[in-house]
Amino acid sequence: MQVQPGTARPGDAVLITVRGVDSAHEPQGRLGGFELDFHPFPGGWQALVGLPVETTDGSLELSVRAVAEAQELDLQGTLEVIPPGFRSSELKVSKKFTSPSKKQRDWSRRDQAAFDAAFGQERSARLFTANFGWPRNDDVTAPFGDLRMFNGKKKSQHFGVDLNGDTGDEAFASNDGKVVLQRECFGSGNTVVIFHGLGLYTAYFHLSRFDVKAGQKVKKGQRIGLIGKTGRVTGPHLHWGAKIGGRWVDALSVLGLDFQ
Numbered sequence: 665m666q667v668q669p670g671t672a673r674p675g676d677a678v679l680i681t682v683r684g685v686d687s688a689h690e691p692q693g694r695l696g697g698f699e700l701d702f703h704p705f706p707g708g709w710q711a712l713v714g715l716p717v718e719t720t721d722g723s724l725e726l727s728v729r730a731v732a733e734a735q736e737l738d739l740q741g742t743l744e745v746i747p748p749g750f751r752s753s754e755l756k757v758s759k760k761f762t763s764p765s766k767k768q769r770d771w772s773r774r775d776q777a778a779f780d781a782a783f784g785q786e787r788s789a790r791l792f793t794a795n796f797g798w799p800r801n802d803d804v805t806a807p808f809g810d811l812r813m814f815n816g817k818k819k820s821q822h823f824g825v826d827l828n829g830d831t832g833d834e835a836f837a838s839n840d841g842k843v844v845l846q847r848e849c850f851g852s853g854n855t856v857v858i859f860h861g862l863g864l865y866t867a868y869f870h871l872s873r874f875d876v877k878a879g880q881k882v883k884k885g886q887r888i889g890l891i892g893k894t895g896r897v898t899g900p901h902l903h904w905g906a907k908i909g910g911r912w913v914d915a916l917s918v919l920g921l922d923f924q
């Protein structure tokens with residue numbers, strides 16, 4: 665049994681890989697309080713877990729039951745979780761951003777329903793073979809987990825990775841998958857969400873142009889659109905998100921996983 669990463673932070677994606685066991689018996693297991701959802705891949709079985717940002721540091725117990733040569737195997741391990749070191753900063757937003765109108769609130773509600781439907785895909789084995797790649801090669805301007813304070817109170821947390829870019833720069837699919845959302849949203853602007861199987865989605869916000877449609881299959885490195893500043897943002901950039909089991913995780917942690 666292999667666990668990645670070796671040491672995790674809250675908000676990380678964790679990949680558990682089991683090899684050399686029976687391909688007809690789906691392994692069952694838990695990591696801390698989370699049930700593992702194993703899917704087959706050519707080398708065995710894999711499960712992905714998104715650690716909540718609230719996870720406290722310490723050891724998480726990992727236990728997996730699998731079958732090999734008609735014998736039940738009990739596999740045990742631990743995962744060390746270290747403090748995340750999320751940054752905290754005071755938000756400076758203009759007045760129009762602090763109090764959306766009724767029309768904007770209704771728009772947001774419809775967006776939420778569209779997101780819920782997109783993130784409700786049927787269970788699927790992974791739709792990709794290669795490891796994940798950057799959606800563009802540029803600097804990270806705001807990492808995952810930044811705490812945004814407003815008037816001294818926690819206003820929100822940044823559940824994506826912001827990548828530098830100008831309007832018109834290209835954005836690419838970080839892996840093979842299926843487009844499950846292509847929508848003009850109030851907050852996230854022109855938004856694309858890709859389902860990759862294994863419970864994993866990636867999201868691309870604030871685009872100025874779409875190059876893909878919902879329902880379309882995409883390949884790693886395929887252009888999905890152009891960078892923009894649509895939605896509730898002050899300047900052009902690509903907000904890149906990753907979601908596992910209903911929780912946003914640090915997309916950079918997904919980049920670090922070896923799925924081979």
Ligand SMILES: [Zn+2]
Pocket residue numbers: 806822824825826902903904
């Ligand atoms: Zn962002």
